[in-house]
Amino acid sequence: xxxxxxxxxxxxxxxxxxxxxxxxxxxxxxxxxxxxxxxxxxxxxxxxxxxxxxxxxxxxxxxxxxxxxxxxxxxxxxxxxxxxxxxxxxxxxxxxxxxxxxxxxxxxxxxxxxxxxxxxxxxxxxxxxxxxxxxxxxxxxxxxxxxxxxxxxxxxxxxxxxxxxxxxxxxxxxxxxxxxxxxxxxxxxxxxxxxxxxxxxxxxxxxxxxxxxxxxxxxxxxxxxxxxxxxxxxxxxxxxxxxxxxxxxxxxxxxxxxxxxxxxxxxxxxxxxxxxxxxxxxxxxxxxxxxxxxxxxxxxxxxxxxxxxxxxxxxxxxxxxxxxxxxxxxxxxxxxxxxxxxxxxxxxxxxxxxxxxxxxxxxxxxxxxxxxxxxxxxxxxxxxxxxxxxxxxxxxxxxxxxxxxxxxxxxxxxxxxxxxxxxxxxxxxxxxxxxxxxxxxxxxxxxxxxxxxxxxxxxxxxxxxxxxxxxxxxxxxxxxxxxxxxxxxxxxxxxxxxxxxxxxxxxxxxxxxxxxxxxxxxxxxxxxxxx
Amino acid sequence: xxxxxxxxxxxxxxxxxxxxxxxxxxxxxxxxxxxxxxxxxxxxxxxxxxxxxxxxxxxxxxxxxxxxxxxxxxxxxxxxxxxxxxxxxxxxxxxxxxxxxxxxxxxxxxxxxxxxxxxxxxxxxxxxxxxxxxxxxxxxxxxxxxxxxxxxxxxxxxxxxxxxxxxxxxxxxxxxxxxxxxxxxxxxxxxxxxxxxxxxxxxxxxxxxxxxxxxxxxxxxxxxxxxxxxxxxxxxxxxxxxxxxxxxxxxxxxxxxxxxxxxxxxxxxxxxxxxxxxxxxxxxxxxxxxxxxxxxxxxxxxxxxxxxxxxxxxxxxxxxxxxxxxxxxxxxxxxxxxxxxxxxxxxxxxxxxxxxxxxxxxxxxxxxxxxxxxxxxxxxxxxxxxxxxxxxxxxxxxxxxxxxxx
Numbered sequence: 001x002x003x004x005x006x007x008x009x010x011x012x013x014x015x016x017x018x019x020x021x022x023x024x025x026x027x028x029x030x031x032x033x034x035x036x037x038x039x040x041x042x043x044x045x046x047x048x049x050x051x052x053x054x055x056x057x058x059x060x061x062x063x064x065x066x067x068x069x070x071x072x073x074x075x076x077x078x079x080x081x082x083x084x085x086x087x088x089x090x091x092x093x094x095x096x097x098x099x100x101x102x103x104x105x106x107x108x109x110x111x112x113x114x115x116x117x118x119x120x121x122x123x124x125x126x127x128x129x130x131x132x133x134x135x136x137x138x139x140x141x142x143x144x145x146x147x148x149x150x151x152x153x154x155x156x157x158x159x160x161x162x163x164x165x166x167x168x169x170x171x172x173x174x175x176x177x178x179x180x181x182x183x184x185x186x187x188x189x190x191x192x193x194x195x196x197x198x199x200x201x202x203x204x205x206x207x208x209x210x211x212x213x214x215x216x217x218x219x220x221x222x223x224x225x226x227x228x229x230x231x232x233x234x235x236x237x238x239x240x241x242x243x244x245x246x247x248x249x250x251x252x253x254x255x256x257x258x259x260x261x262x263x264x265x266x267x268x269x270x271x272x273x274x275x276x277x278x279x280x281x282x283x284x285x286x287x288x289x290x291x292x293x294x295x296x297x298x299x300x301x302x303x304x305x306x307x308x309x310x311x312x313x314x315x316x317x318x319x320x321x322x323x324x325x326x327x328x329x330x331x332x333x334x335x336x337x338x339x340x341x342x343x344x345x346x347x348x349x350x351x352x353x354x355x356x357x358x359x360x361x362x363x364x365x366x367x368x369x370x371x372x373x374x375x376x377x378x379x380x381x382x383x384x385x386x387x388x389x390x391x392x393x394x395x396x397x398x399x400x401x402x403x404x405x406x407x408x409x410x411x412x413x414x415x416x417x418x419x420x421x422x423x424x425x426x427x428x429x430x431x432x433x434x435x436x437x438x439x440x441x442x443x444x445x446x447x448x449x450x451x452x453x454x455x456x457x458x459x460x461x462x463x464x465x466x467x468x469x470x471x472x473x474x475x476x477x478x479x480x481x482x483x484x485x486x487x488x489x490x491x492x493x494x495x496x497x498x499x500x501x502x503x504x505x506x507x508x509x510x511x512x513x514x515x516x517x518x519x520x521x522x523x524x525x526x527x528x529x530x531x
Numbered sequence: 532x533x534x535x536x537x538x539x540x541x542x543x544x545x546x547x548x549x550x551x552x553x554x555x556x557x558x559x560x561x562x563x564x565x566x567x568x569x570x571x572x573x574x575x576x577x578x579x580x581x582x583x584x585x586x587x588x589x590x591x592x593x594x595x596x597x598x599x600x601x602x603x604x605x606x607x608x609x610x611x612x613x614x615x616x617x618x619x620x621x622x623x624x625x626x627x628x629x630x631x632x633x634x635x636x637x638x639x640x641x642x643x644x645x646x647x648x649x650x651x652x653x654x655x656x657x658x659x660x661x662x663x664x665x666x667x668x669x670x671x672x673x674x675x676x677x678x679x680x681x682x683x684x685x686x687x688x689x690x691x692x693x694x695x696x697x698x699x700x701x702x703x704x705x706x707x708x709x710x711x712x713x714x715x716x717x718x719x720x721x722x723x724x725x726x727x728x729x730x731x732x733x734x735x736x737x738x739x740x741x742x743x744x745x746x747x748x749x750x751x752x753x754x755x756x757x758x759x760x761x762x763x764x765x766x767x768x769x770x771x772x773x774x775x776x777x778x779x780x781x782x783x784x785x786x787x788x789x790x791x792x793x794x795x796x797x798x799x800x801x802x803x804x805x806x807x808x809x810x811x812x813x814x815x816x817x818x819x820x821x822x823x824x825x826x827x828x829x830x831x832x833x834x835x836x837x838x839x840x841x842x843x844x845x846x847x848x849x850x851x852x853x854x855x856x857x858x859x860x861x862x863x864x865x866x867x868x869x870x871x872x873x874x875x876x877x878x879x880x881x882x883x884x885x886x887x888x889x890x891x892x893x894x895x896x897x898x899x900x901x902x903x904x905x906x907x908x909x910x911x912x913x914x915x916x917x918x919x920x921x922x923x924x925x926x927x928x929x930x931x932x933x934x935x936x937x
Contacts, residue, residue: 252872
């Protein structure tokens with residue numbers, strides 16, 4: 001390690017003080033007793049409790065083979081560095097005090113944003129060390145095999161949810177009695193929607209009341225419009241609350257798609273609205289109806305504009321791309337073969353492979369849909385204001401329909417990308433970057449020992465993990481290989497690649513399953529040449 | 532600081548790395564044609580099959596891999612390809628779909644004074660829309676990308692039909708709301724100033740009478756043609772299962788057709804009534820239609836939304852699944868069910884992914900039999916009977932683990 005990674009001494013080595021302390025055999029055995037989870041002959045192993053795979057090779061020397069698979073799910077303030085400077089001080093500090101939960105890594109991320117995000121951080125480190133201890137002094141031969149797979153996905157809750165507003169903090173204690181209200185207010189997205197909906201609703205009632213008192217048709221019809229907005233917001237609110245619900249038998253994959261669905265619905269609604277606006281505009285242009293009561297219209301639309309601008313401010317902040325989708329893939333070193341402890345000498349083989357996939361944005365379609373809706377309303381108010389002003393100056397009745405047509409086109413175009421992106425997710429389409437990896441991963445299934453072939457691989461994105469996949473695959477096992485072992489091998493392999501699959505194993509030659517039909521269908525056209 | 536650290540990491544990596552496979556030095560590419568005598572010293576790109584490469588083994592064969600089971604992605608047809616793939620009867624259906632849309636437009640524009648006719652036009656629009664979806668689904672069925680799964684689209688594109696249905700249900704909801712608001716505005720107007728309201732209802736009652744007759748006749752005809760010719764709404768209605776209409780004869784048992792036919796028949800009767808009754812009944816029918824649209828849209832949206840959320844809402848839904856799971860658990864040899872996911876992919880396909888823990892000492896042959904038994908059980912219980920026409924296929928995947936505990 002020291003040889004290959006010339007690290008500045010100023011690096012934050014948190015574990016440096018524990019370095020090289022395992023040369024005392026007494027404490028070593030003591031440590032082994034404390035670990036005692038597996039009875040290994042003479043192995044030191046740094047056993048991360050959450051690590052799923054342990055690879056124990058029998059070795060005479062100290063032969064470590066770590067395979068960490070962390071899956072952190074933080075939800076509190078972090079100081080992370082997205083510049084990725086990992087300093088792995090692999091200096092074997094098998095911390096006697098607390099043998100578990102100990103990594104020799106020092107991820108010092110100093111990206112300055114110290115905000116609060118729902119962080120799903122998944123590392124998977126695998127180290128292999130081999131020590132040979134001589135009576136005095138020691139020399140270490142490290143063979144590292146780091147495989148980091150970071151995937152940060154910051155969603156929505158950027159910075160603000162920890163510091164709730166004063167208003168929220170004051171009313172939050174009172175809502176404990178109503179669990180629904182509390183759960184709405186506790187989450188940032190739903191809270192925003194809720195506040196804006198309340199504002200909208202209150203404004204609607206005031207408007208309707210004044211409209212009724214003053215007998216003003218404009219006010220009344222605008223309050224009807226506001227009511228529809230409230231309904232749309234209510235649907236969004238429902239989606240935001242539902243999305244937090246757990247998986248169940250009825251919904252085996254949880255409610256992660258609810259928000260996408262609501263976003264899709266909102267997008268479609270906007271498209272329909274824009275079509276309707278355009279229709280009505282043409283009708284008005286055709287019939288040449290004069291817009292009446294300009295002053296009243298002006299006041300109403302200005303008030304609407306103010307409300308919507310407030311909404312834009314509340315939701316717009318979210319919209320400006322606060323959804324990062326980092327996924328870095330470092331892979332230092334190829335697999336070292338520590339068959340037995342005789343491995344010595346520096347055999348480092350580093351292989352940096354950074355794969356920054358900022359492509360697939362995992363942002364919240366629900367919020368986007370609501371934002372677009374408010375945007376559309378704002379544009380509508382603006383168009384009414386502008387057209388009333390123009391009409392009062394020039395007196396041509398065509399201004400209003402013209403402005404409406406223009407706005408309708410704008411709304412339609414802005415809703416389009418939302419509809420497409422949410423449709424793609426609802427269709428369970430695998431995004432391009434993931435698809436590329438998936439192809440390689442699938443090819444790897446065939447290389448597992450005992451596997452003859454596989455069929456009907458169906459994989460789709462998990463809504464909870466950032467780049468994780470769920471799915472099924474049917475694996476045909478060679479005669480002579482144990483079904484169970486092969487299944488475990490494939491399962492482990494897929495899990496390592498971030499796929500949680502249901503694997504059905506079948507014996508070669510058994511065509512009883514429905515997947516055999518698919519095989520018969522797909523096999524003939526496989527005569528394609530490689531080149 | 533972070534930068535230097537990262538850099539050092541890189542440098543460290545490169546120092547020990549295998550020789551870089553890429554050559555980043557700039558190279559001068561001569562524009563002169565390659566002469567045949569200096570074959571051995573050719574610069575620039577080398578081709579795998581050229582004699583130079585063959586001699587020097589520059590290119591290494593990739594490790595042999597079996598051909599992929601699934602294509603990565605299948606080509607999505609363009610409009611032109613779709614048009615070319617049309618068969619004769621499909622072309623006829625396409626023309627009819629366009630006709631249906633045209634009829635809907637006609638009804639919309641002729642509905643002029645009557646709110647009820649306008650409401651009817653919304654219903655016909657919905658019919659026309661789903662007829663168009665039917666046609667498009669039919670045409671896309673010509674292509675592989677629709678049915679066959681690829682890595683890109685694990686279930687083909689068939690789920691798009693659900694998505695389109697969901698969009699149509701949004702249209703229904705929107706239409707219902709829209710009509711309600713129109714109705715409300717009309718009422719407000721007529722309450723607000725009486726002159727305006729009367730002006731609207733009075734002009735040319737004779738003209739309107741003919742128009743309404745025509746409108747309802749067109750609506751009925753188009754609905755019938757679509758119902759028989761395109762099997763419009765057939766699949767959606769199956770998912771929804773409106774029980775109180777199920778006893779009605781063939782077409783009427785479908786709620787969509789039922790509503791359209793019923794309301795157009797009602798509207799054709801409207802002109803026979805006196806003017807004052809007509810005005811009120813007009814509004815009433817409009818309100819009823821909008822409410823019907825709203826409730827229907829709600830049901831469609833829920834039915835399709837469940838599918839889009841990867842849930843199973845079909846045959847008795849959750850209760851059915853629970854019963855089946857209990858039955859599976861009671862099978863001999865099964866210690867417990869570790870995880871079960873039942874969900875509907877699209878109209879014709881459901882998936883059941885089970886993780887079963889098998890008691891120790893179960894041999895392979897018995898396992899195969901068990902698997903077949905469970906598949907049959909799920910298909911029989913949850914798949915629709917074969918009598919009902921298009922039945923739902925269940926694709927069952929079972930991961931069996933031998934119980935290690937006992």
